[in-house]
Amino acid sequence: MKLIIRNMVSLRCKLLVKQELDILNISYSKVDLGEIQLLKSLPNEKMNLLKAVLLKSGLELIEDKKVMLIEKIKNIIVEMIHYAEELPKSTFSAYLTEKLKYNYTYMSNIFSEIKGITIEQFIMLHKIERVKELIIYNELTLTQIAYKLHYSSAAHLSNQFKKMTGLTPSFFKSFKPQLRIPLEDV
Structure with a gap:
């Protein structure tokens, strides 16, 4: 599952996102500028938690195509x-x-x-x-x-x-x- 993230424009942002994914115990295969490749879909509860954590750091999950x-x-x-x-x-x-x-x-x-x-x-x-x-x-x-x-x-x-x-x-x-x-x- 691929997630697109707004405002993720630096290598420091990538490190921050990786750290948050690890803390939340979310499995991923790749983190690039502006996107995360998850190994599997997330339940709504975990997705909302990820959104909240990213938002605190000025990052935002995007869902509009x-x-x-x-x-x-x-x-x-x-x-x-x-x-x-x-x-x-x-x-x-x-x-x-x-x-x-x-x-x-x-x-x-x-x-x-x-x-x-x-x-x-x-x-x-x-x-x-x-x-x-x-x-x-x-x-x-x-x-x-x-x-x-x-x-x-x-x-x-x-x-x-x-x-x-x-x-x-x-x-x-x-x-x-x-x-x-x-x-x-x-």
């Missing part, structure tokens, strides 16, 4: 941009279509309807957050960051960064700690 799809899209994007070593060579639309086996136009329409922004805008927000993170780490040049995140050039990245944040990357670098947004709030 459209909202489940949105959460899957969001989790794939977060994992792709923040945790993958390299972005996919294909377009984001082709990547999402391949991963989720849905028509991209269908996914895009539902995403926009429910989230109020397009998938492309959501990806852009996360790419900018990733750029901020990489600037803070100070291990890569802006050109290397642009290449890593598939920008056509450092200038293109700088322009988009300024458009989204109101700051240049170099100005951001001088004020880095205060200007990052937690992933669950992007």
Whole structure:
């Protein structure tokens, strides 16, 4: 049985969910960003207990099919941009279509309807957050960051960064700690 969880966007969230499942003695085969694969269905009493425990940590079990799809899209994007070593060579639309086996136009329409922004805008927000993170780490040049995140050039990245944040990357670098947004709030 697969469960979809809202706001599960970090490795720390995965650890927390695993810990809660173990405490509740719920058998699972896999815990990924945004989803749990249970070994068997849960009785209503145990399901309600799991919902309550997760909610205390800011996580929420999702049962609506459209909202489940949105959460899957969001989790794939977060994992792709923040945790993958390299972005996919294909377009984001082709990547999402391949991963989720849905028509991209269908996914895009539902995403926009429910989230109020397009998938492309959501990806852009996360790419900018990733750029901020990489600037803070100070291990890569802006050109290397642009290449890593598939920008056509450092200038293109700088322009988009300024458009989204109101700051240049170099100005951001001088004020880095205060200007990052937690992933669950992007």
